[in-house]
Amino acid sequence: MRRVAAIDCGTNSIRLLVTDLGPDGTAHDVVRDMRVVRLGEGVDRTGRLDPAAIERTVTATREYALTIGEMGVDVVRFCATSAARDAENAGEFRAAIHAVLGQDPEILTGDAEARASFLGATSELGPDDAVVVDIGGGSTELVRGVHGEIGSAVSLDIGSVRLTERFLASDPPSITEITDLVDHLDALLAPAVAGWEPVERFIGVAGTVTTVAAHALQLSSYDSERIHGARLPVDQVREACLSLVQMPVVDRRHLPFMHPGRADVIGAGALILDRLLELAPLATDEVLVSERDILDGIARSAAETQPSS
Structure with missing residues (x-):
């Protein structure tokens, strides 16, 4: 059994997982935490990480470092994704995280991010003949x-933060804004899926997906047990998607399952x-729907690649 700490630093949120991984692949989660720090705020427009966004992320990382220090962790792996990947001043971010954790964050390539998402999502559900879709704040795998x-x-x-900043200026979004965004998405997604065999x-x-699932299920609060492993009709999911797109932010914030940092x-x-x-x-x-994702993939790959001491 190895105790692993994984940190996933995305465009919108930073998350910590401390989990005990057995040699047979079983996992027992000790801590799961998520903070919305919006590291990628403005990156699509400026190409740079904002100093305030870096500081928000560093503050959360300090708190995570304290938790990790109390947990007797064997391996720590910190991975950053789209926002850090795109920013020309990612070196400032890397140095700030190193000062807190004593190690550099790994800035994952898009391919590595996709593979970690697949590993995490299929760790419990089985890997055979599946498409795993991970919609983040800055990119989609x-x-x-x-x-x-x-x-x-x-x-x-394409991600929730990047596309909101680029296309959806109104609240609620106008028909023109939604149409422009649909055209943009179709131009990118259609070629990406054109060669796929039928998806089983x-x-x-x-x-994004777990929140849409909560909306489709009309949950009275965010319930991980009902969301993880849920099998939802495609039509029901699409109806929930379109409902959220057209809803004013204030109404989204009042949804009982909505994290306040995700509503906008x-x-x-x-x-x-x-x-x-x-x-x-x-x-x-x-x-x-799976609540196991890139964070779980980061943890499992850290345990596999770093030998026991």
Whole structure:
């Protein structure tokens, strides 16, 4: 049994997982935490990480470092994704995190991000013949698995924060804004899925998908047990997506399952999911929702690649 700490630093949120991993692949989670720090705020426009966003992320990392120090962790792995990948001043971010953790954050390539998402999502659900979709704040990963192996992986620069900043200026978004965003998504997603064989299992992961699932289920609060492993009809998921896109932010904030740091950007993320369900060749009429995602993949790969002391 190894105790592993994984930190996933995305465009919108930073998350910590401390988990005990057995040699047989079993996992016992000790801590799961998420903070919305919006590291990627403005990066799509400026190409740089804002100093205030870096400081918000460093503050959360300090708190995570204290938790890790109390937990007797064997391995720590900190990974950053789209925002850090895109920013020309990522070196400032790297130095700030090193000062807190004593190690550099890994800035994952799009391909590595996709593969970590697939590993995390399929760790419990099984890897065979599945497409894993991870919609983040800055990018979306599409990973096709065949017979337990990754057949293809693509990372697209479309995410909830990036596209909200670029397309959805009004609250609620205007018909013109939504139409422009749909056209943009279709131009990117259609070529990405054009060569796919019919999808037998469509697995959605990460906060956009789990929030859409909570909306589709009309939950009275965010309930991980009901969301993880939920099998939802495609039509029901798409209806929930379009409902969120058209809803004013104040109404989204009043939804009992909505994280306050996600309310202003969930519409763009939901529209990514809707268009993907429209364009992908589906041989299934349901979406399988997983709360295991890139964070779990980071933890498992850290345990596999770093030998026991």
